Amino acid sequence: MSRHHADAMPHVNTDRLWQWHMRMARFGATGRGGVNRPALSTDDIELHKQIALWARERKFDVEIDDYGNQFMRRPGTDENCAPLVSGSHSDSQPTGGRFDGISGVLAALEAVEVMEEARIRTRHPLEIVIWNNEEGVRFRPTQMGSAVYAGHARLGPLQAAVDPQGVSLETEVDRLRQAVDFASERSLGKPFAGYLELHIEQGPILEEEQIDIGIVTSIQGTRKFEVQILGEAAHAGTTPSRNRRDALVDAVNVVKALQILFYDPLDLVRFTIGQFEVKPGALAVVPDNVFFTIDFRHHEDAVLKSLGDQVKAVCEDAAERCNVSVTETRNAHSENFPKSVQKIVETACSARGYTYRYLPSGAGHDARYLNAFCPSGMVFIPCRNGISHNEAEYADPAALAKGAQIVADTLLMLDEQLAS
Amino acid sequence: MSRHHADAMPHVNTDRLWQWHMRMARFGATGRGGVNRPALSTDDIELHKQIALWARERKFDVEIDDYGNQFMRRPGTDENCAPLVSGSHSDSQPTGGRFDGISGVLAALEAVEVMEEARIRTRHPLEIVIWNNEEGVRFRPTQMGSAVYAGHARLGPLQAAVDPQGVSLETEVDRLRQAVDFASERSLGKPFAGYLELHIEQGPILEEEQIDIGIVTSIQGTRKFEVQILGEAAHAGTTPSRNRRDALVDAVNVVKALQILFYDPLDLVRFTIGQFEVKPGALAVVPDNVFFTIDFRHHEDAVLKSLGDQVKAVCEDAAERCNVSVTETRNAHSENFPKSVQKIVETACSARGYTYRYLPSGAGHDARYLNAFCPSGMVFIPCRNGISHNEAEYADPAALAKGAQIVADTLLMLDEQLAS
Structure with a gap:
């Protein structure tokens, strides 16, 4: 040389x-x-x-x-x-x-x-x-x-x-x-x-x-998911908590659970919820529908796999009253x-x-x-x-x-x- | 008679x-x-x-x-x-x-x-x-x-x-x-x-x-609020957590704190977040803006006052990195x-x-x-x-x-x- x-x-x-x-x-x-x-x-x-x-x-x-x-x-x-x-x-x-x-x-x-x-x-x-x-x-x-x-x-x-x-x-x-x-x-x-x-x-x-x-x-590799939470619309003034199936309440539970899943003291995990839509979106109506996206990235495929594979179960477990469906839209290795x-x-x-x-x-x-x-x-x-x-x-x-x-x-x- | x-x-x-x-x-x-x-x-x-x-x-x-x-x-x-x-x-x-x-x-x-x-x-x-x-x-x-x-x-x-x-x-x-x-x-x-x-x-x-x-x-009386949370947009793939001012992350913190404030074992408090909007709302962009409404009702004016008066401080305290502003849009007694x-x-x-x-x-x-x-x-x-x-x-x-x-x-x- x-x-x-x-x-x-x-x-x-x-x-x-x-x-x-x-x-x-x-x-x-x-x-x-x-x-x-x-x-x-x-x-x-x-x-x-x-x-x-x-x-x-x-x-x-x-x-x-x-x-x-x-x-x-x-x-x-x-x-x-x-x-x-x-x-x-x-x-x-x-x-x-x-x-x-x-x-x-x-x-x-x-x-x-x-x-x-x-x-x-x-x-x-x-x-x-x-x-x-x-x-x-x-x-x-x-x-x-x-x-x-x-x-x-x-x-x-x-x-x-x-x-x-x-x-x-x-x-x-x-x-x-x-x-x-x-x-x-x-x-x-x-x-x-x-x-x-x-x-x-x-x-x-x-x-x-x-x-x-x-x-x-x-x-870094990336896995992307879409999460759909379906509850039931109700009157905000008359419906007691025990009768509600509030999609936003469960969405917040799901997001919190995902934050725990993706928490990384080394700060190498990239976890973002970028799109988050709530319907019907009226002041006095309990929401029945939340849609959000997950953008998850990491430079190690093992981490992509171990965390990404838990997303569906974590979402489903965290929702207390609503129906949750999780769809993976992309899975690209590092x-x-x-x-x-x-x-x-x-x-x-x-x-x-x-x-x-x-x-x-x-x-x-x-x-x-x-x-x-x-x-x-x-x-x-x-x-x-x-x-x-x-x-x-x-x-x-x-x-x-x-x-x-x-x-x-x-x-x-x-x-x-x-x-x- | x-x-x-x-x-x-x-x-x-x-x-x-x-x-x-x-x-x-x-x-x-x-x-x-x-x-x-x-x-x-x-x-x-x-x-x-x-x-x-x-x-x-x-x-x-x-x-x-x-x-x-x-x-x-x-x-x-x-x-x-x-x-x-x-x-x-x-x-x-x-x-x-x-x-x-x-x-x-x-x-x-x-x-x-x-x-x-x-x-x-x-x-x-x-x-x-x-x-x-x-x-x-x-x-x-x-x-x-x-x-x-x-x-x-x-x-x-x-x-x-x-x-x-x-x-x-x-x-x-x-x-x-x-x-x-x-x-x-x-x-x-x-x-x-x-x-x-x-x-x-x-x-x-x-x-x-x-x-x-x-x-x-x-x-029942009602108090209504609008909450605005302002953070900073960022690239979902490149921005470490420590550098983010994610408006949705703080909004979830604020919602959780409000749920604790309004939790009522008697189930008489009516607390609803009906409108909830996240911007810019793109898959790979950390949100910089969340707007949501609070619809709070109770049949006792003392409860309306004691809980409603805490909303602003609870929201502000719960947000860790973003700027929060709270506006009361209605206050009708019971x-x-x-x-x-x-x-x-x-x-x-x-x-x-x-x-x-x-x-x-x-x-x-x-x-x-x-x-x-x-x-x-x-x-x-x-x-x-x-x-x-x-x-x-x-x-x-x-x-x-x-x-x-x-x-x-x-x-x-x-x-x-x-x-x-």
């Missing part, structure tokens, strides 16, 4: 990286400091084109696949090697921020730019990727582009996906190809040598602990990144003197689907107050630069260590 | 009373066993006219006041006496039953009919009243007719009240007067010697205890009927060998506003499963007859005992 490449890696350019962020933030800017950039909207296509033009100026090939994933390829010294790929997504939530997704694309871009400037060659080709439709806002499901690319979803039904206005994904991919008319076709599933993705943490841990880099151990890749990121942090910690990802990311496809890893950087999916989302220029630096350094080390 | 009148009182006619109910149930019949009879709708006006025609056949005066309250007057032997009045309302909830309100009107009608047949004369004139707009569905507020008549509400704003289609109360009272064109004007506030109202219980107690007659001690009238009802029950019990009224009734106007009382009869404000509402013909009998007997005793 030759060390000279990584040692030779110069610093990324903090200002240039920040300017890239500010340029990209104009596409879909909301006027309140955020962005609204649906997947393959005109704004999003313009963004893709800007990055494709940057690549063309450097004589990199640009490729677009049938799902609108766009790849910018810097050649390697051994073109028989599969590429090392880094990037993320460019679409946003309706009131999204300027960093979610795009910062991972720009970290990869800056890493490649620095290698260009320093004339550092890698054995593997390096590819910057923009995954399409990660947020799942315009088309369903989330992480569509990466899931299809890596073979997790079948082609037909997803390509026919339409947005709420009835515009199909296929139509919009055609529009992207027209805008980036110098791009060539990319086959889905074309192999990667490795995948690395930078993302803002979207949580408060790194900022609270004043840590530069999060080394992502896993994308995705663990290989320790070898995590270790390389750690080495990169140590070499730069950056502080780091290992942590699981609470949110889902494109890297979830790449992990079974090639050796994969993720790098988190802090974001202010952990706020994301919000126009107030903010990441510091220095934090973005440190993240891009680790992406650059890690890519070089992966280039040395990974097979072709 | 002469006993001969009450002793002489013959039995009411069970079949005739039931037939009256079934005739009245045709006005606004829903086809599903219930009625939809908004105040002074065409159906309701037709009902008024039928009863007015019955009165005219017996040469009773019919009077209508400016709020659409209609009085049918059987003369007394001493026309210097103020009338003894009995009745209730004829309007219904949108999916109402065939007994709520109208059974009180018909009990008074049957009582008078039996006196006519038996040629029993009373010293006081006897009046059957149909109060207008008790339900408060078509016009606001509830119990409008009786409240205005007894001087609890000012004339101007209420008379200008309009229904959801913009039709004014005044217009509809004119329509009633045209339909009942033989009615004369009644002045608001014209004195009563006494007031007696029969109503279905709208609760399960009499039926459960297999009791014929409820002697109503009071109309209305206690005079023991003298209750005692006469008890005597009537004993004389007939009917089972009875004392109980407070959970719901509001027109008698609430008459009680400060003249000596007043209420008689409850059982209804099936305590169900009311529902098309399934049902009262047994025999139960209706026993109630009307007690109205008749009590009116005769009041006639003997009350001053002019």
